[in-house]
Amino acid sequence: MNADLVLTELMTVLESRLPSAGGDPDSSYVAKLYAKGPDAFLKKVGEEATEFVMAAKDQNHQALVSETADLWFHCLVALNYYNIDPSEVFAELAKRQGISGLVEKANRT
Secondary structure, three states: OOHHHHHHHHHHHHHHOOHHHOOOOOOOHHHHHHHHOHHHHHHHHHHHHHHHHHHHHOOOHHHHHHHHHHHHHHHHHHHHHOOOOHHHHHHHHHHHOOOOHHHHHHHOO
């Protein structure tokens, strides 16, 4: 499995579900989220984050994998809506590599 390919294909699909691209809320879950506006998909991010935490607390491997996929998916929906390419997130993570988390947090403005 090539993570870059999966991400690229998923972002292409998400882009096609935007209202400006003709996404149909009657036939697409993502288009329905976009049609309802940010509150809808941001609520899903929060719900999935909570489910992720519960799966981790339960130490349930398969649920943790599944909930991570759900959380990442809904975060990607939000990033796409706000026209943020995931490569920007990866660049931010790369920028933080080799820096102590405590130092990085102290340097935030």
